[in-house]
Amino acid sequence: MGVIVRELAAGDWNAVERMLAESGAFSPEERAVALELVAEWLQEGSAGDYPHFVAEMDEEPAGYICLGRTPMTKSTWHLYWICVRPAMQRRGIGRALHDFAEHFVQARSGQRIVLETSGRPDYAGARQFYLSIGYRPAGEIRDYYGPGDSCLYYCKEF
């Protein structure tokens, strides 16, 4: 089965809400912030500052990604959110989402994508995923999110 990546549409709202909750990786506050950006994208359309894309498998949303141009930079973008339904993980959906986003960024003269993620043990799979698609560690701030929960900066240069 192939993966199709397309712009996130209003009909995806429930699926995105569900995958953010099911993933277990995000706190209620994080989910609220993620959904705020989804709402902004749905309201502003292609003019919005935070493009969102959905990966479909078997005509069902299986994951989504959100990125944006980094203000006050010439060619830097941030990857803000990426989430794949737990039942659909390890099938190349995260990679397909990121490939799509990367082409999107390159088509807009972007030269790098930066992301911030957690150093917690339960994020080991996510960190491994970022390394496998070409991100490199760029820094760390200990206890950033909370006690024992550091922030790791990663960057992928094109």
Place this chain on the structure above:
Amino acid sequence: MGVIVRELAAGDWNAVERMLAESGAFSPEERAVALELVAEWLQEGSAGDYPHFVAEMDEEPAGYICLGRTPMTKSTWHLYWICVRPAMQRRGIGRALHDFAEHFVQARSGQRIVLETSGRPDYAGARQFYLSIGYRPAGEIRDYYGPGDSCLYYCKEF
């Protein structure tokens, strides 16, 4: 002459606009973003997400600072802007602004302040200032702002 630090008020607008321009450190886009946050603070008052404080010397605004709680963290804050009029630099105004901000953060159970700054040669004085008040380097992304203009992450733990 002593330095007084107080909340930024509507009457400071012109002085802030001028010091951002005079400092020579900020691009027009950066100044626009900085002033957007000033406007938001003036509109929302103490309920705003980005507290702003002004340092006065001889009853004239000599510098200002803007900070904010970092979303999705328990006790992390970001220092977004700090600017001292060129003619008033090297008189302890930056330090007075930061001391005030630090007490403000600590009074709200903040445990660290994070900032991003440029690795450009003309920011050497700013970087030296951050080190002198207790910040430590936490990471670097090359060419982040533009070619040859890296982003440096600094953190001060309390």
